[in-house]
Amino acid sequence: MTPTPAPSARTWRFLPAASTYIALSIAAFVSLFPFVWMLISATNTSIDIIKGKTSFGDAFSTNVTNFFTLVDVPLVFWNSAKVAILTTLLTIAVSSLAGYGFEMFRSKMRDHIYSLVLLTLMVPFAALMIPLFMMMGRAGLINTHVAILLPTIASAFIIFYFRQSTKAFPTELRDAAKVDGLKEWQIFLYIYVPVMRSTFAAAFVIVFMTSWNNYLWPLIVLQSNETKTITLVVSSLASAYYPDFGVVMIGTILATLPTLLVFFIMQRQFVAGMLGSVK
Amino acid sequence: MALAKTGGLKRYYDVNGWLFIAPALTLIGIFLIYPIFRSLFLSFYSGKGMMLKFAGFGNVTRLSNDPVFLKALANTTTFFVVQVPIMIVLALILASLLNTDRLKFSGFFRTAIFLPCVASLVAYSVLFKSMFSVDGVINQALMAVGLIGTPIGWLTEPFWAKVLVILAITWRWTGYNMIFYLAALQNIDKSIYEAARIDGVPAWARFVHLTIPMLKPVILFTTIISTIGTIQLFDEVYNLTEGKGGPADATITLSLYIYNLTFRFMPSFGYAATISYVIVVMVAVLSFLQFYAARDRS
Numbered sequence: 001m002t003p004t005p006a007p008s009a010r011t012w013r014f015l016p017a018a019s020t021y022i023a024l025s026i027a028a029f030v031s032l033f034p035f036v037w038m039l040i041s042a043t044n045t046s047i048d049i050i051k052g053k054t055s056f057g058d059a060f061s062t063n064v065t066n067f068f069t070l071v072d073v074p075l076v077f078w079n080s081a082k083v084a085i086l087t088t089l090l091t092i093a094v095s096s097l098a099g100y101g102f103e104m105f106r107s108k109m110r111d112h113i114y115s116l117v118l119l120t121l122m123v124p125f126a127a128l129m130i131p132l133f134m135m136m137g138r139a140g141l142i143n144t145h146v147a148i149l150l151p152t153i154a155s156a157f158i159i160f161y162f163r164q165s166t167k168a169f170p171t172e173l174r175d176a177a178k179v180d181g182l183k184e185w186q187i188f189l190y191i192y193v194p195v196m197r198s199t200f201a202a203a204f205v206i207v208f209m210t211s212w213n214n215y216l217w218p219l220i221v222l223q224s225n226e227t228k229t230i231t232l233v234v235s236s237l238a239s240a241y242y243p244d245f246g247v248v249m250i251g252t253i254l255a256t257l258p259t260l261l262v263f264f265i266m267q268r269q270f271v272a273g274m275l276g277s278v279k
Numbered sequence: 280m281a282l283a284k285t286g287g288l289k290r291y292y293d294v295n296g297w298l299f300i301a302p303a304l305t306l307i308g309i310f311l312i313y314p315i316f317r318s319l320f321l322s323f324y325s326g327k328g329m330m331l332k333f334a335g336f337g338n339v340t341r342l343s344n345d346p347v348f349l350k351a352l353a354n355t356t357t358f359f360v361v362q363v364p365i366m367i368v369l370a371l372i373l374a375s376l377l378n379t380d381r382l383k384f385s386g387f388f389r390t391a392i393f394l395p396c397v398a399s400l401v402a403y404s405v406l407f408k409s410m411f412s413v414d415g416v417i418n419q420a421l422m423a424v425g426l427i428g429t430p431i432g433w434l435t436e437p438f439w440a441k442v443l444v445i446l447a448i449t450w451r452w453t454g455y456n457m458i459f460y461l462a463a464l465q466n467i468d469k470s471i472y473e474a475a476r477i478d479g480v481p482a483w484a485r486f487v488h489l490t491i492p493m494l495k496p497v498i499l500f501t502t503i504i505s506t507i508g509t510i511q512l513f514d515e516v517y518n519l520t521e522g523k524g525g526p527a528d529a530t531i532t533l534s535l536y537i538y539n540l541t542f543r544f545m546p547s548f549g550y551a552a553t554i555s556y557v558i559v560v561m562v563a564v565l566s567f568l569q570f571y572a573a574r575d576r577s
Contacts, residue, residue, distance in 0.1 A: 017379075020376050020379055020382070021383075023372075023373075023376055024373070024376055024377065024388045024392075025388075027373055027388070027391075027392050028387070028388050028391035028392060030450065031391050031392045031393075031394055031395050031450070031454060032391050032394065034395070034398070034403060034406045034407070034410065034450070035394065035398075037406060037409075037410055037416065038402075038406055041409065049409050050409065050412045050414060050415060051414045051415070052410075052412075052414060052415045052416035052417075052418070052419045052420075053416075054416060093302075094302045094303050094306065095303065097299045097300070097302060097303065098299065098300045098302070098303035098304075100299055101295075101296055101297075101298070101299025101300040102299075102300060104295075104296075104299075105292050105293070105295055105296025105299065106296075107292070107293065107296060110296055110297075110300065113300070113304070117303075117304075117307060120307060120311050120312075122507065122562050122563065122566055123311060123315055123559070124507070124510065124511045124534075124555070124558045124559060124562055125511060125534075126511060126513075126533065126534045126537050126554075126555045126558050127314075127315055127318045127552075127555035127556060127558060127559050128310075128311065128314040128315060128318070129537075129538075129541075129555075130314075130318060130321065130537075130541055130548050130551055130552050130555065131313070131314035131315075131317035131318055131321070131552075132310065132314050133541070133542075134317075134548070135314070150306075150310060151310040151311075153306055153310075154302075154303050154306030154307045154310060154311065156307070159303055184295045184299075188299075209397070212399070213399035213400060213401070215399075215400060215401050215513075215514045216513055216514065216534075216538070220538075220542055231399055231401045231402075234401050234402060234405060235401045235405070235517075235518055238405040238408065238518060239518065239521040239522060245409045248405055248409070249409075252402040252405055252406060255399055255401070255402045256397075256398055256399060256402050259397050259398075259399065260397055263394075263397045267390070271393075271458060271462075274455075274458060274459075275458070275459065275462045
């Protein structure tokens with residue numbers, strides 16, 4: 001489309017182009033380096049890691065063995081997976097119903113309530129954790145995974161995301177289904193869910209990552225080794241007086257791997273979900 | 280049909296409308312609305328553990344005489360005042376670079392710069408802690424290129440510990456913000472840039488006078504989100520400093536102080552709740568100010 005630039009113009013434009021590539025390469029290097037560092041360090045001893053050794057060593061199997069001796073890996077992984085998957089499924093169920101409800105059944109009252117729900121996006125968790133901890137204590141739920149789930153299921157952010165996406169749901173489909181005599185919950189389950197599957201996929205990725213990486217609330221509520229999640233285990237290994245960084249690296253790899261996998265498999269949905277909040 | 284009758288359709292809509300949002304509203308009511316008012320109520324009480332007695336505004340007076348609180352407030356403020364603008368500008372620059380026409384490897388660059396925000400906050404804090412040790416890889420690299428003569432005590436000197444926290448958050452969140460700008464940039468009509476280029480407007484001027492004004496809504500949104508996030512900073516500081524916010528409280532944040540007051544020592548629920556309301560007020564005021572500032576200029 002654009003005419004081939006004259007040689008002088010080409011050389012003039014070469015410099016900015018080169019600096020673009022240099023700047024982006026530096027940014028990419030800085031972004032990727034800690035991940036590479038994690039992989040290299042997993043093969044080194046703690047002393048080598050602290051001394052900044054940047055080549056692969058031969059301590060990988062020792063680190064893995066030590067990690068598996070210190071940590072009940074299957075249990076910790078099961079705890080993390082259980083909490084993350086249950087949180088994700090429940091959050092999506094509750095939020096998609098609410099998003100559908102707020103968008104499909106508009107009323108003045110519900111619009112006011114919706115604004116109130118959005119306002120809760122600004123409530124900092126620090127202002128909730130003390131009463132929540134006291135509530136869980138009274139209910140006898142301290143040190144249980146239910147205590148992690150309950151306060152995280154209703155997410156104003158995901159409700160917002162579902163409501164925004166529902167605006168694109170073709171109302172003719174709903175009208176046709178109504179003529180066919182489908183009840184509202186049947187329309188939701190058999191028409192809305194399949195039609196909106198990309199929205200559901202994006203919400204899945206976002207909620208799963210947030211939940212898998214969740215730290216502060218589990219730190220408060222989960223107090224015994226039997227209930228701890230992988231993030232808590234990594235954190236406590238690293239905050240020892242003399243942490244064994246080789247062992248810690250195995251932990252960070254295991255903690256990061258599932259989210260990396262989900263990201264690479266569902267990158268498109270992840271970005272779509274993230275951006276869904278500004279559209 | 281019942282629905283056709285006046286009022287019938289309205290009632291049908293009303294019942295269904297309430298049913299669909301009922302689970303979410305119940306949960307929000309119990310686990311969000313109730314606790315936020317309970318915190319406010321608690322902030323008027325003082326005492327250790329469950330032995331609480333009414334103290335009026337006693338906790339507020341205590342705040343002004345508490346050196347650790349004042350330090351936490353100053354640190355938290357420093358973190359968002361310094362970090363958020365750096366990150367937003369960096370993310371804007373990277374997004375416009377990535378938006379260059381016919382850029383090669385743009386997919387690789389985009390994914391690479393975005394990847395940090397997939398890492399868990401705990402995992403990357405731990406990685407940074409190992410990279411920034413005194414004899415660690417960062418100090419060695421800086422010494423090798425001659426930027427510093429002696430190793431920096433990233434985790435032991437108050438000033439550098441703050442710098443480390445800012446570097447860490449910037450690493451984790453720049454790519455996240457960049458993706459928002461990139462999406463917004465791709466919706467902008469390219470011909471505007473083409474016209475500006477033909478008129479001889481230099482690249483930096485196109486960035487300042489075209490890109491930034493057109494991205495204003497997104498910049499506002501990400502600034503508010505980032506500010507709210509940074510005011511609540513906890514995971515990074517806790518994991519970089521073994522939960523202490525050290526050295527000498529140099530990196531302690533309001534959230535970390537609340538945690539320590541409540542869960543590390545004999546709990547002071549009332550006083551900690553008062554500090555949590557300082558965060559509530561900060562978030563509310565700053566969001567309002569940022570919103571107001573952006574409205575005013577347009």
